[in-house]
Amino acid sequence: MLKSFLSLFLQQNCPLCERITEQKICQDCLKQIHSQQFKNTAQFWSDELPLFVWGNYEGKLKQAIAALKYERHAELGEMMGQWIAQAWLKSLARKQLILIPIPIHAQKLKERGFNQAELIAKGFSQVTGYPIQPQALIRSKETKAMYSLKPKEREENLKNAFKIGKLNQSKTNVLLIDDIYTTGTTAKEAVKCLRSHHIPVIGIATLATTKQI
Template sequence: MLKGLLSVFTRSNCPLCHRAAARCLCGDCLRQLQSSQLKNCSEFWRGDLPLFAWGIYGGQLKRSLAVLKYENCPQLGELMGCWLGKAWLNSPIYAKTKKVTVVPIPLHPKKLKQRGYNQAELIARSFCRLTGYSLQPQGLERVRETKALYGLSVEQRKDNLKSAFVVGKDFQRTKPRAPILLIDDIYTTGTTVTEASKKLISLGIQVLGVAALSKTVTIADNKNSRKNQPKKKLKNIK
């Protein structure tokens, strides 16, 4: 009886569709969101700054990331961070990289105060819980407020992010022994993570790559192949 009453009070609404949900998301939204996962998250793991991406930015994943950032829904970051961690553990990269220090892309303190949390840090915390990697949330600091990057050209993005980051005090005192894996919610052109990694590299810190929940699709990706389609099509979901 008491348990039943308690469950009425603790039950909340799904942050994506606002229907009643016993857990963080309702079953339908959970399935839709999970179907955004790429078949091969290591597809972009190549080049100077390799990328591990959980899904392609769009549809339910895009909406979830917006709700996470702008609708005070930190539990979504924790949930999706778990998924990113699971995908990493199942990837061939994990077998080769047992020691990693995870650094989330920081927010400017002013934005952090407004939002109440850094979504990249929430994702990174869950990711580290799953993988057992060490987390250094203050590995980088954002010292310059930057404009929203949406709609800016690559050159404008670079200008906007110049001197936006500094290496955190702990790393300045003692360099991490393990290579750094940067974590962010959305990877667009890679300008943000490239700027961040440059700062670490300039201090002699090794950067392994980037893990992001989502990657926006570029013209080059479209030309590339159809290998990166999500696992299931949404129409298959009841």
């Protein structure tokens, strides 16, 4: 009796399909999201900026990221971070790392109410135990929407977009965290800023990418 009474309160609409569910995302959507997961999440862990990425930016995974960012379903962020972390522990677990979420500009933070990368980092931290330093990088420049820009313009747009904020343990390796990896321009600019302050960055972990295998 009490259980069914409580479950009434726990029920809500799935943010992706509107069906009633007791979870953050319904079973069916969750299954479709997981069908976008890469078999080898470390396939891009090489090059100048190694990328660890959970899945393909398509279908329900794309929709889930949009729900987090644009429909402000903040509750999805930590869960997404946990998915990445579980895959990370299976393939690339390290002893000691610091997580730094890619920051958004203060104006955007005010509009959205949260930084999605920080929520994802929080979920990642819960599973791995790595500490987060969300104040380490600051987005000092309000950048234009990237999708409308050509590659050269993207670089120009993001030049010096970051500056160093508060960072403890600056000798420990950093893993950057973000929601999506597209051209990598944002990530590279963030790395440039950290490295110019002699902070070692080993790579970036994201939930999804538009990169093709």
